[in-house]
Amino acid sequence: MKNAKLLTKGEIAFRRLSVVVLGFTSLIAILPFILIFMASITEEKSLTQYGYSFFPKQFSLDAYKYLVNQISTVGRAYLTSIGLTVVGTVGNMLLTTMFAYPLSREDFKYRGIFAFILFFTMLFNGGIVPSYMVWTRLLHIKDTYFALLLPNLLMGAFNVLLVRNYYKSNIPASIVESAQLDGAGELTIFWKIMLPLSVPVNVTVGLFAGLAYWNDWTNALYYIDNTKYYGIQNMLMRIMENITFLTSGQASRVVDTSAITVPSVGMRMALAVIGILPILVLYPFLQKYLIKGIVVGAVKG
Known part of the structure; x- marks a missing residue:
């Protein structure tokens, strides 16, 4: 029973770690798409001057x-x-x-x-x-x-x-x-x-x-x-x-x-x-x- 409880705790820890790792990996995968979209609604001069940013200084739908x-x-x-x-x-x-x-x-x-x-x-x-x-x-x-x-x-x-x-x-x-x-x-x-x-x-x-x-x-x-x-x-x-x-x-x-x-x-x-x-x-x-x-x-x- 002791081994079974330890195994259960190990499984729980593994699942939590998996969620953290998968969440971090998913975030890394989705960030480029967010950056592309934000760049597409950023004013052209702002892109040229400051580069790409998740928080544009000037918005534009040109x-x-x-x-x-x-x-x-x-x-x-x-x-x-x-x-x-x-x-x-x-x-x-x-x-x-x-x-x-x-x-x-x-x-x-x-x-x-x-x-x-x-x-x-x-x-x-x-x-x-x-x-x-x-x-x-x-x-x-x-x-x-x-x-x-x-x-x-x-x-x-x-x-x-x-x-x-x-x-x-x-x-x-x-x-x-x-x-x-x-x-x-x-x-x-x-x-x-x-x-x-x-x-x-x-x-x-x-x-x-x-x-x-x-x-x-x-x-x-x-x-x-x-x-x-x-x-x-x-x-x-x-x-x-x-x-x-x-x-x-x-x-x-x-x-x-x-x-x-x-x-x-x-x-x-x-x-x-x-x-x-x-x-x-x-x-x-x-x-x-x-x-x-x-x-x-x-x-x-």
């Missing part, structure tokens, strides 16, 4: 006013990113789970061949130039929304392995066998059994895919010339390039910039806030599924 003036451009880019993120995430989850399901079945005849092909793509790829030629000259996706949707992001080998491991370690084969004895086909088993029993890993894969689509800017850099197809990341980058040009000495050679006031430093911070805001809003609701899906899905393969 950066956000500039973005409001660009609402048609930024709004269209936001809608593009939202649409691509939703469609891409759903497509990624479907392809990933449908690929992972047969790989998790011991009775699938060609499981080893497809597993090798999947693993091979994790080690080798064709390179940027051959990929560009395939997508643009063979599939003709340049300057289309498919250029933002298909290359590099539609399915990942790591996610397939994560889902396969979850299926193997958390869904007993006896459930599948019972469904087969009841006359269920493979498609029915997949939709009615595998997907409902694998919500944590599905949410995890969906979050990975959603983050990848939302933060992607390389596809537009490679395959998009028409700015009407730009997502939010590329549009914000374009605005930032315009601001850099206006605040540089090169702009004075083309137009009179003496009357132009653009919050360059604060604008960078405002663009960062706008770009990351949707992820900050959604992540707390998906966190528990993310942790469970990663931990359980990576237990064994």
Whole structure:
């Protein structure tokens, strides 16, 4: 009994220490976001003179006013990113789970061949130039929304392995066998059994895919010339390039910039806030599924 009481006290002390450590770590993680936001609402001269601060000496919404003036451009880019993120995430989850399901079945005849092909793509790829030629000259996706949707992001080998491991370690084969004895086909088993029993890993894969689509800017850099197809990341980058040009000495050679006031430093911070805001809003609701899906899905393969 004495050892049990000592063990209980040790557990309590460990939990208290864990709370302190996790709280301190969380504070360190969230402080940069707070600093970015405070910098985005700080007057430009104050930023230049005093630098970044959690308690700005002069508040200003000039950066956000500039973005409001660009609402048609930024709004269209936001809608593009939202649409691509939703469609891409759903497509990624479907392809990933449908690929992972047969790989998790011991009775699938060609499981080893497809597993090798999947693993091979994790080690080798064709390179940027051959990929560009395939997508643009063979599939003709340049300057289309498919250029933002298909290359590099539609399915990942790591996610397939994560889902396969979850299926193997958390869904007993006896459930599948019972469904087969009841006359269920493979498609029915997949939709009615595998997907409902694998919500944590599905949410995890969906979050990975959603983050990848939302933060992607390389596809537009490679395959998009028409700015009407730009997502939010590329549009914000374009605005930032315009601001850099206006605040540089090169702009004075083309137009009179003496009357132009653009919050360059604060604008960078405002663009960062706008770009990351949707992820900050959604992540707390998906966190528990993310942790469970990663931990359980990576237990064994």
